[in-house]
Amino acid sequence: MTSVTHDESDYVPPAEVEEPELYHPKTFVGKYIWSQDAKVIAVQYAITAIGVGLVALVLSGIMRLQLGFPHTFSFINPSNYLQFVTMHGMIMVIYLLTALFLGGFGNYLIPLMVGARDMVFPYVNMVSYWVYLFAVLLLMASFFVPGGPTGSGWTLYPPQAILSGTPGANWGIILMLISLAFFIIGFTMGGLNYVVTVLQARTRGMTLMRLPLTVWGIFMATILALLAFPALFVSAIMMTLDQALGTSFFMPALVSRGEHLAYNGGSPILFQHLFWFFGHPEVYIVALPAFGIVSDLISVHARKNIFGYRMMVWAILAIGGLSFIVWAHHMYVSGMNPYFGFFFATTTLIIAIPTALKVYNWVLTLWRGNIHLTVPMLFAIGFVFTFINGGLTGLFLGNVPVDIPLSGTMFVVAHFHMVMAVSPVLVVFGAIYHWYPKITGRMLNDTLGKFHFWVTFLGTYAIYYPMHYLGFLGVPRRYYAMGTTVFIPESAQTLNEAITIAALIVGAIQVVFIYNLIWSYFNGKPAGGNPWRATTLEWQTPDTPPKHGNFGKELPVVYRWAYDYSVPGAAEDFIPQNQPPGRKAKGLEKTVDAGDLGAQKLDATGTPKPVGG
Amino acid sequence: MTTSLLVLAAIMAVVVGWLLRQTLNVKPWVSQRPVVTVDGDGAFQLPTVKVGLWVFLAVATSLFALLISAYHMRMMEADWTRLSLPKVLWLNTAVLILSSLAMHWTLAAARRGQTDGVRTGLIAAGVFAFSFLAGQLWAWQQLNASGYFVAANPANAFFYLLTALHGLHLLGGLWVWGRTTVKVLRGAEVAKVRLSVELCTLYWHYLLLVWLVLFAVLLQTHT
Numbered sequence: 001m002t003s004v005t006h007d008e009s010d011y012v013p014p015a016e017v018e019e020p021e022l023y024h025p026k027t028f029v030g031k032y033i034w035s036q037d038a039k040v041i042a043v044q045y046a047i048t049a050i051g052v053g054l055v056a057l058v059l060s061g062i063m064r065l066q067l068g069f070p071h072t073f074s075f076i077n078p079s080n081y082l083q084f085v086t087m088h089g090m091i092m093v094i095y096l097l098t099a100l101f102l103g104g105f106g107n108y109l110i111p112l113m114v115g116a117r118d119m120v121f122p123y124v125n126m127v128s129y130w131v132y133l134f135a136v137l138l139l140m141a142s143f144f145v146p147g148g149p150t151g152s153g154w155t156l157y158p159p160q161a162i163l164s165g166t167p168g169a170n171w172g173i174i175l176m177l178i179s180l181a182f183f184i185i186g187f188t189m190g191g192l193n194y195v196v197t198v199l200q201a202r203t204r205g206m207t208l209m210r211l212p213l214t215v216w217g218i219f220m221a222t223i224l225a226l227l228a229f230p231a232l233f234v235s236a237i238m239m240t241l242d243q244a245l246g247t248s249f250f251m252p253a254l255v256s257r258g259e260h261l262a263y264n265g266g267s268p269i270l271f272q273h274l275f276w277f278f279g280h281p282e283v284y285i286v287a288l289p290a291f292g293i294v295s296d297l298i299s300v301h302a303r304k305n306i307f308g309y310r311m312m313v314w315a316i317l318a319i320g321g322l323s324f325i326v327w328a329h330h331m332y333v334s335g336m337n338p339y340f341g342f343f344f345a346t347t348t349l350i351i352a353i354p355t356a357l358k359v360y361n362w363v364l365t366l367w368r369g370n371i372h373l374t375v376p377m378l379f380a381i382g383f384v385f386t387f388i389n390g391g392l393t394g395l396f397l398g399n400v401p402v403d404i405p406l407s408g409t410m411f412v413v414a415h416f417h418m419v420m421a422v423s424p425v426l427v428v429f430g431a432i433y434h435w436y437p438k439i440t441g442r443m444l445n446d447t448l449g450k451f452h453f454w455v456t457f458l459g460t461y462a463i464y465y466p467m468h469y470l471g472f473l474g475v476p477r478r479y480y481a482m483g484t485t486v487f488i489p490e491s492a493q494t495l496n497e498a499i500t501i502a503a504l505i506v507g508a509i510q511v512v513f514i515y516n517l518i519w520s521y522f523n524g525k526p527a528g529g530n531p532w533r534a535t536t537l538e539w540q541t542p543d544t545p546p547k548h549g550n551f552g553k554e555l556p557v558v559y560r561w562a563y564d565y566s567v568p569g570a571a572e573d574f575i576p577q578n579q580p581p582g583r584k585a586k587g588l589e590k591t592v593d594a595g596d597l598g599a600q601k602l603d604a605t606g607t608p609k610p611v612g613g
Numbered sequence: 614m615t616t617s618l619l620v621l622a623a624i625m626a627v628v629v630g631w632l633l634r635q636t637l638n639v640k641p642w643v644s645q646r647p648v649v650t651v652d653g654d655g656a657f658q659l660p661t662v663k664v665g666l667w668v669f670l671a672v673a674t675s676l677f678a679l680l681i682s683a684y685h686m687r688m689m690e691a692d693w694t695r696l697s698l699p700k701v702l703w704l705n706t707a708v709l710i711l712s713s714l715a716m717h718w719t720l721a722a723a724r725r726g727q728t729d730g731v732r733t734g735l736i737a738a739g740v741f742a743f744s745f746l747a748g749q750l751w752a753w754q755q756l757n758a759s760g761y762f763v764a765a766n767p768a769n770a771f772f773y774l775l776t777a778l779h780g781l782h783l784l785g786g787l788w789v790w791g792r793t794t795v796k797v798l799r800g801a802e803v804a805k806v807r808l809s810v811e812l813c814t815l816y817w818h819y820l821l822l823v824w825l826v827l828f829a830v831l832l833q834t835h836t
Contacts, residue, residue, distance in 0.1 A: 227675045230675045237774070249771075266690070270687060274679065563642070564642075
């Protein structure tokens, strides 16, 4: 692309002037229930995901009660403890985080940020949500079937997942597998929308390199998910067949409770390969949107352009590519050729390079920025801290000799909760505090928000920091009770009690957040169109909350990147993306005289031709 | 997993190659050029639905590549027995090729604006596609009759799984085909269904390709 000089007279006609063809619902049900508006679908996704996430939060509280105070609660027994572990893990990773980042934030932000009226396939988008809801209901149904939900651990490893000794080996596991298959079908429908909307529906002037990093993160994460979820789909179907029809894809010949089972020759390791071929990219499916969102939060609230925008984009692409060749680092303990282990350890450590680059860029964006410690900013900075801590322990665990002794301990639990649970959840909170004013037109309460942040941030450290030490002591994960283990000192139990108390406090305090969401919806301070004085297009809509169609009569035209904050010489400390060079954004509405059009004319394909040049 | 990684590498190469042809090394903070094209900068000059179909084909490719990987890995286990494939599969393959050819012919007719040709071609393609599915069910029936139901041995289980997933994809295509055919029979103009015919043709050729690869993989391990 050649650079074109521009001056006051640069003018570009708006991308669309005629009345857009959108589906116009007439009834309440059509508008809010069977809605094809991406913004409504986003809220549906978000409410469902947060609702099911609260179930998983309660489950984790019950698990902590058992770990902190064993032999106290009669309603927790070894088998439902395992069921709670399994459901907690699966819900949090797939049904909360994946659905919320892609279905929730993806749906809300992609069309608004790229300057589109809606997703490109609104009907498919609507079906995507309903399939997702069906998957969630199937999963919840497993609490009420004979035998309860599956207790095989969220990784669902065969053969134990479908053997009679495991809780939920009949109904529970089948419901889980079918629910996952439906989730993937629903996600694929949504995912096609997110990718194609970014590719095809960007407004005039919105080149790829002018996209906000939020869109880049969600875009790449969706590509990863579209290509990785088929692995989970395949393994779910194959395991369903093993369970229901007695095939032997994964099930080896084995004797269960003195009885020879009909299975023969299947390979449990095959399942692990398929599962982790999905499972590792899944980490980045959750992390990349978080990376993107946090980049935007930091830039907006530090009033400074993002440091190294191009590096950030390249790093997202590099992480996406690398995430497909590290999966076997989850399988060191399954036994593998040492050269394999060496290969996967190396790729795992290499992925730290683009990731560290992003961390440096966040910190350098903050450097000498005009930092506003708003609630979204607090969560964003909290994320950077937590992600560094969780990421560093990942470097330890990426090495085969370190991973093997630690793999079965609480160290791993601490590691992945820091890096994959707390970090993205902090971003989710930050993003909700940031975009809630656009979604509802009202600000969230600041005092409650700060209280929520500090308790959550410090509380999660009180939970997961000591857990690393438990891991070093050899406290095993997944165990219902430690029993009489000689090498674990008594103090480990005291630490477990402390962790449980912290976990219950952090869990309970989320009520404040939910209360804030509901209270502010009715009583919050009116936000206006652009309360954070941000540059991206979602803040430039004529209405707040944006109406169906997003941008009123004319789509915006984009003249600049998303990070023009504190530009020297500019009238204000931010310049919206749709503001033409040398004039106010509002100038678009003015009538244009012939001289304005003279500088640049569009030929038949719309390519600008400098006149007289 | 080699197959999957190779396929994935190919898909990623396409993605990255396309991105590099875009503006990935532009410094967005320097350039304030407002417009590149009318239809969004760097968007494909293709109908949006077609881009959507291409993305879906990438997803389906990932699915079938993973199945083939799983097949090869499962073959390495000691209990693997070779499967004798029913002869009818050869006939089915021929029928699917005919279906694809008919679809291609329909597309040519649509491009020339011939309503009759489009109608005949669509019906022929659909009849061949349904015949293919019926033939696949017949193959299942034959295997079952000779005592090889899905759980009899792993090669069999894979045969049922691969053919079922391929068949389901074809059924999805037939749903779009059905909507298009109904429109044509009700007398819609060719121009209005041309895009649907293009999409169906692309999808038919893709599914033919997938079937040929799957059939080759199955034949390679056949007794």
